[in-house]
Each structure stands twice: as C-alpha cells, then as structure tokens.
Amino acid sequence: MKVRHALRALDGILRREMLRSLRQRARLFSAMVRPLVWLAIFAAGFRSVLGLSITPPYQTYVLYEVYVVPGLAAMMLLFHAMASSLAMVYDREMGSMRLLLTAPLPRWYLLAARLLASVIVGLPLVYLFLFVARFWDVRPPILGYVAVFPALVLAGLMLGAFGLLVSSMSTQMENFAGVMNFVIFPMFFASTALYPIWRLAEAGPVLATIAAWNPFSSAVELIRFALYLRFDMVSMLVVVACLVAFFLAAVAGYDPGRGLWSRRGGEG
Amino acid sequence: MNALAVENLSHSFGTRQVLQNVSFTVAEGRMCILLGRNGAGKTTLFSLITGLYYARTGLVRVFDMAMQANPSAALAQMGVVFQLPTLDLDLTAGENLRYHAALHGLPTELSKARSREELGRLEVLDRIDDRTRALSGGQRRRVEIARALMHCPRLLLLDEPTTGLDVPGRRALERHVRALCRERGIAVLWATHFLEEVAADDDVVVLDRGRVCWTGTADRIVPELGVGSVAEAFALLTGSP
Numbered sequence: 001m002k003v004r005h006a007l008r009a010l011d012g013i014l015r016r017e018m019l020r021s022l023r024q025r026a027r028l029f030s031a032m033v034r035p036l037v038w039l040a041i042f043a044a045g046f047r048s049v050l051g052l053s054i055t056p057p058y059q060t061y062v063l064y065e066v067y068v069v070p071g072l073a074a075m076m077l078l079f080h081a082m083a084s085s086l087a088m089v090y091d092r093e094m095g096s097m098r099l100l101l102t103a104p105l106p107r108w109y110l111l112a113a114r115l116l117a118s119v120i121v122g123l124p125l126v127y128l129f130l131f132v133a134r135f136w137d138v139r140p141p142i143l144g145y146v147a148v149f150p151a152l153v154l155a156g157l158m159l160g161a162f163g164l165l166v167s168s169m170s171t172q173m174e175n176f177a178g179v180m181n182f183v184i185f186p187m188f189f190a191s192t193a194l195y196p197i198w199r200l201a202e203a204g205p206v207l208a209t210i211a212a213w214n215p216f217s218s219a220v221e222l223i224r225f226a227l228y229l230r231f232d233m234v235s236m237l238v239v240v241a242c243l244v245a246f247f248l249a250a251v252a253g254y255d256p257g258r259g260l261w262s263r264r265g266g267e268g
Numbered sequence: 269m270n271a272l273a274v275e276n277l278s279h280s281f282g283t284r285q286v287l288q289n290v291s292f293t294v295a296e297g298r299m300c301i302l303l304g305r306n307g308a309g310k311t312t313l314f315s316l317i318t319g320l321y322y323a324r325t326g327l328v329r330v331f332d333m334a335m336q337a338n339p340s341a342a343l344a345q346m347g348v349v350f351q352l353p354t355l356d357l358d359l360t361a362g363e364n365l366r367y368h369a370a371l372h373g374l375p376t377e378l379s380k381a382r383s384r385e386e387l388g389r390l391e392v393l394d395r396i397d398d399r400t401r402a403l404s405g406g407q408r409r410r411v412e413i414a415r416a417l418m419h420c421p422r423l424l425l426l427d428e429p430t431t432g433l434d435v436p437g438r439r440a441l442e443r444h445v446r447a448l449c450r451e452r453g454i455a456v457l458w459a460t461h462f463l464e465e466v467a468a469d470d471d472v473v474v475l476d477r478g479r480v481c482w483t484g485t486a487d488r489i490v491p492e493l494g495v496g497s498v499a500e501a502f503a504l505l506t507g508s509p
Contacts, residue, residue: 004373008370008373008374009373012367012371015363016363016367019358019363094357095350095352096355099354099368100371102318103343104339104343104371105371106340110371255322
C-alpha cells in the first residue's frame with residue numbers, strides 16, 4: 001500500500017462523509033437538538049430530584065446540568081456512530097458499499113478510513129453542543145475544550161468501531177430497530193452518563209456492576225475527566241482495548257472469507 | 269496475455285452450490301459476453317472476481333496476478349459496473365467520479381479533468397453538477413460506466429449493465445463499450461441474459477446453473493450446435509423454452 005494512495009483515499013472518504021452529512025440537514029439538526037432537549041428539559045427536571053455529592057473529577061458540589069453534559073456529549077458520539085453504522089447497512093443494501101470494498105486497498109484500511117472520517121465529521125457538533133452548554137452555566141476551564149479533543153476522538157473511534165461491528169452483523173436495515181432497542185438504549189441508560197455509579201448502586205448492585213463494566217461508561221468518564229483537565233487512565237485503557245477489539249471483530253465481519261459477505265447469496 | 273483467467277472456480281452459500289468448476293478466459297482487448305439466465309450464477313461470479321466473496325476453490329487471475337494473493341494489484345486493473353446501481357445518490361455525478369478516483373489514488377486535478385473527459389464521452393457532461401438522484405436510469409448507468417473508467421482500467425466488468433434501460437439506451441451503451449474495446453484495447457466481460465447483445469465476433473461464455481456449458485466465439489455457436497440462431501443455441505444449452 002502506497003502512502004500517497006492511502007492518503008488520497010482517506011481524503012476522498014472524508015470528503016464524501018462531509019458532503020453527505022452537510023446535505024442531510026434534518027439529521028444534522030436532530031443530532032444537535034437531541035442533547036439540548038435533554039439538557040434543557042430532562043436535566044432541569046431532574047436537578048431537584050437527583051442531588052449529587054462531590055464526585056471526581058468535580059471538586060465541589062455541582063449542578064446536575066454540569067454532571068450530565070459529558071454524558072450527553074458521549075451520547076452524541078454514540079448516536080452519530082449508530083447513524084454511521086446505519087448508513088453502512090444502507091450503503092450495503094443500496095450497493096454503494098461494493099464500490100468501497102472493491103477499491104485497491106486493504107479492507108482493514110478502507111474500514112479504518114471510513115471510521116476515522118465518520119468521527120471527524122461528528123466532532124464539530126459535539127463542540128458546538130459543549131459551547132452552547134455554557135448558556136446553562138456548564139463552564140469547564142477553557143483549556144478543557146482542548147484537553148477533551150483526544151478523549152472525544154478516542155471515544156468516537158471506540159463507539160464508531162462498535163457501530164462498524166454492528167453493521168457487519170446486520171443483514172437488513174429493518175434489523176436496526178432492534179439494535180436501537182437492545183443495544184443503544186441499554187448502553188446509554190446503564191452507564192454513568194446520567195447518574196454516577198454510587199447512585200446506581202443505591203438502585204441495585206447489579207445495575208451498578210453493569211454500568212461499571214459498560215464501555216460506554218468509560219467513554220463518558222474519559223470525556224468528563226478530560227473536560228476538567230484530569231486524566232482517567234483506567235477509562236482510557238478500557239476505551240482503547242474496546243476500540244481494538246471492536247475494530248478487529250468488524251474487520252473479520254467484513255472479511256470476504258469469513259464475514260456475512262461470503263455467506264449471503266448474490267442477485268443472480 | 270489474458271486479461272482475466274478464471275480457473276476451476278466453485279462457490280456455495282451454505283449447502284447451496286452456485287458455481288461449479290467454472291473456467292474461462294478473457295483475452296486482452298476482447299469483448300466477452302457472459303450469457304446466462306437469471307440465477308445462473310453471474311453475479312456471484314462477479315463477486316468472486318472482484319474479491320467481494322472469497323474464492324475458496326479455484327483461482328482468479330487478472331493480468332496474471334492472482335486475486336486471492338494480491339487483491340489490490342488485481343483490483344487496480346479492473347473497472348466494475350455492478351448489477352445493482354452503486355452511485356451515491358446524495359452526491360453529484362462529478363463528486364461520485366472524484367470519490368472513486370480518490371479510492372484509486374488519483375490526484376485531485378487529474379480526477380477533475382478525467383471526470384469531465386469521461387462524462388463528456390458518455391454524453392452526460394451537462395449533468396456533472398447534478399445530484400445523481402435527479403438523473404434518469406440511463407444517465408445513472410452512463411455515469412457508472414464513466415466512473416469505472418476513471419482509473420484507466422485494462423479490464424472492464426459489466427454485470428447486466430443494460431437492465432432497466434430502454435432499447436435506444438441499451439444500443440448506445442453497447443456501442444460505447446464496443447468502442448472502448450476497439451479503441452482503447454480494454455478487455456470487457458459483459459454479463460447479460462439479452463441474446464441480442466451478442467455480436468458475431470464476440471467471445472461467449474454460456475453459464476447455466478453454475479456451470480460453464482459452452483465457450484467460443486459467437487459465430488461458431490450456431491454451426492457447432494447445428495441450430496438456426498444464437499437464441500436456439502442458448503435454449504438448447506440451457507434447456508430454456
């Protein structure tokens with residue numbers, strides 16, 4: 001694989017993702033509105049119900065809005081990853097995935113490029129949300145916006161790789177409703193995005209254990225700590241390990257010799 | 269040298285055998301018609317040749333490069349038009365072509381120039397800035413062929429490219445592909461079930477129920493089988509009415 005060829009292909013994939021994203025305005029709009037609705041309505045309603053004690057990385061009592069914003073940023077990445085995954089299933093059903101997979105580059109590289117492009121396209125919206133959240137008095141240190149960048153990229157890659165894996169296992173777009181119900185919602189709600197672990201432990205130790213092992217919790221905590229200029233080594237290791245595992249499994253899923261591609265029948 | 273050599277290729281989906289010991293060649297600069305009814309295994313064969321499916325039994329060689337051993341080098345020589353449309357409907361015709369060019373490592377300036385050139389040849393240059401969603405079926409097909417030619421392949425694979433086109437559209441497409449073969453020396457593998465797309469000097473491979481049941485030039489099939497027409501020969505070989 002020649003480096004120049006690989007970079008041009010990455011550039012092409014990135015441009016395509018950006019153009020598609022910009023032209024699907026309804027999707028862009030809903031991606032931005034979703035976390036704002038949570039912040040403006042859900043968080044406002046729950047702030048009086050859910051008192052929070054001092055929880056790292058915060059050094060004092062914080063408003064519920066402050067607590068929930070990193071979780072909502074991770075939620076944006078999760079929904080973006082799943083939308084991207086859905087787009088891959090759509091591409092496969094519509095045939096355009098064939099074009100990508102018959103490009104003269106290793107398949108793992110094509111999938112990695114698509115994953116990276118998807119994360120890059122999703123990040124500006126997350127930043128926009130973080131800045132808009134300042135109107136709700138969620139004001140992390142300015143340097144936190146810089147420090148959170150690698151955390152957002154890593155979390156986005158991990159969730160994107162998970163989406164890639166899901167897309168490699170989905171045979172039809174119709175199956176995606178099931179993915180929403182049985183994967184995305186449990187992943188989001190059984191995590192530290194909306195409540196800290198100790199709160200979940202009060203509800204039940206099983207739920208707290210699930211949340212502690214949920215890789216989405218690690219993504220949330222990595223973002224939360226970075227936004228407040230702290231580094232959470234354990235979360236980072238979990239995110240990186242899951243990224244590698246999900247990506248390798250997705251590459252195997254798209255392998256012509258092992259994955260769904262080889263098991264599905266052709267058209268004629 | 270053969271542009272494409274398929275040797276003893278077999279494939280199955282679960283217990284369903286769809287290709288059995290398929291062997292044929294496509295010579296450089298020749299037009300080869302892969303003739304078969306719906307379900308004969310043409311699309312599966314295309315998927316194996318392009319590496320979408322992994323060929324566990326048999327070999328695919330593109331200009332002597334084994335697809336299984338060196339897929340990137342083999343794919344770099346190929347232009348493919350799949351049976352299902354593969355254009356991105358949210359992108360313009362020009363953007364679709366430039367995306368393909370980027371995947372093949374072409375620099376931006378060259379891909380811009382070449383996209384205009386290829387779309388011009390196929391008489392759809394005026395639609396370069398239109399989203400492909402707005403194009404007719406025939407125009408989309410022409411854009412797909414222009415896209416397949418962006419990286420100057422030496423072997424062009426077309427899987428039922430005229431499906432959904434009206435008669436003038438089919439004839440125009442056929443004329444254009446034959447001109448590519450003649451003028452640029454591109455080898456073409458054209459899968460179809462329309463017998464009228466076969467010309468007398470074409471190489472023909474007849475595929476039926478996953479097996480090759482006849483190969484040779486089209487003008488030999490009628491005398492060799494002792495029938496009155498290519499249609500009768502095809503009916504005899506495939507047992508179709």
